[in-house]
Amino acid sequence: MALLSIFKHALMISFFVFVMMLLVDFIDTASRKQMSDLIKGGQWRQYFLASFLGSTPGCLGAFMNVSLYVHGMISFGAIVGGMIATSGDEAFVMLTQFPGVALALFGLLFVAGLLCAWISDKFITRMGVIPCESCLEAHCEHCISSGDEAERIADIFRLTNLFENFRSLSFTRFLLLVLIASFLVLVALGIIGPSVWNWKRITFIVLCLGSLYIAIIVSEHYLHDHIWDHIIKRHLFQIFLWSFGALLFVHMGLAYWNLKAFIHAHMLWILVIGAILGIVPESGPHLIFVMMYAQGLIPFSVLFTASFVQDGHGMLPLLSYSIKDSLLIKAFNLVFGLTIGGGLLALGF
Incomplete structure (x- = not known):
């Protein structure tokens, strides 16, 4: 029974992450050129926009910061600040588990990104280090969309797109529509997610309808390259495994081991371990700390x-x-x- 509950919880988290990543990718692709133009400018404009892009849930903002950095459009400090503000795919999970705290966390990381960006540029200049010497030309296949794709997305409200896509319905589009529609029904019936009608269930349904519309309207190129190959193949399965594993770890730790007492007795080491795990360029390990915070096992400072x-x-x-x-x-x-x-932990946060 506990395994079924954990499975359903992990499934809900994973699908919510998928829907949010789909919406963010769609909006980001549609506004890519405008965002790139905005980030060019003075030093503090670079800090502000790099941190803002980093604050957006998922990895797209961070990917764009890398692309701009290797093209010499933002400074070393700006990308440091952008990476500080970035929470990766775990941002979506935090929004499902504790939305209010998550938004406050994103805001604090954004401010920290601004300040640390300025400090980093000052420090790197005094060190005499010339960053990005080997970066001559950048290309991120998942972050730079073609002109045809941008034009296609600009015309998403054309009804002819619906008829064109259904006239030659591919198996990938059919499968994606079935998956989204199935999850929509499960959420509406209360089998997955909130068991009663509340703002969370309504939000899930609205997001599902939005993702269903995107899956219907986008081109085959966008469907395969952005949604299927990138979001589903590269992210979704890993997020489900890490979510399930993290939930199972916390459940087993509370049921068969005095995990809460151990963590409270070694809180400083838990904080250090969380920071060291953050060095790994991978979404997943951080979910353990997200789930522990959701269960009240660690304070805000560790998260x-x-x-x-x-x-x-x-x-x-x-x-x-x-x-x-x-x-x-x-x-x-x-x-x-x-x-x-460490300062926040010492202050009792």
Whole structure:
């Protein structure tokens, strides 16, 4: 019975993450050029927009920051701030578990990103380090959309798109529509998610309807490259496994081991471990800390530190262009995260 409950909880989290990633990717692709133009400008404009992009849930904002950085459009400090503000795919999970605290966390990470960006630029200049020496040209296949795709998305309200897509319905589109519609029915019946009609169930249904519309209207190129190959294949299955594993870990720890007493007796080490795990350029390990916070096992300071250092998949594109810069950014984030997080823990947060 407990395993079934954990499975349904993990399934709800994973599908919510999928829907949110789909909506964010769609909006981000539709406004890509405008966002790129906005980020060019003065130093503080770079800090503000890089941190803002990092604050957006998922890895797309971080990917865009990397693309801009390797093109020399933002400074080293700006990408440090952007990565600090980034919470990766775990941001969507936090929004499902504790939305109010999650929004406050994103706001604090955004402000921290601004301040640490300025400090990083000052420090890197005094060190005499020239960042991104090996980054000559950037390309992120999942972040840069073609002109044809942008034009297609600009015409999403044309009714002819509906008829064109259904006239030659592909198996991928059919399968995606069945999956979204099935989840919509399960949520509406209360089998998955809230068992009563409340704002959460209504929100899930509205988001499902929005994702259903996107799955119907977008082109085959967008459907395969952005939704199927990127979001579903690269993210969704891993998120489900990590969510299920994290929930099972917390459940087993509370049921068969005095996990709560152990954590409270070693809180400082838990904070340090959270920061060190944040170095790994992967979405997933941080979910353990998200679930522990949701269960009241760790304070906000530990969640803040783990979120501060980790950046989901955001660092992966930069690793292919400059390992030195990737290590520098992670080093700055680790030092800043441990300093600020340790201060919050000492203050009792």
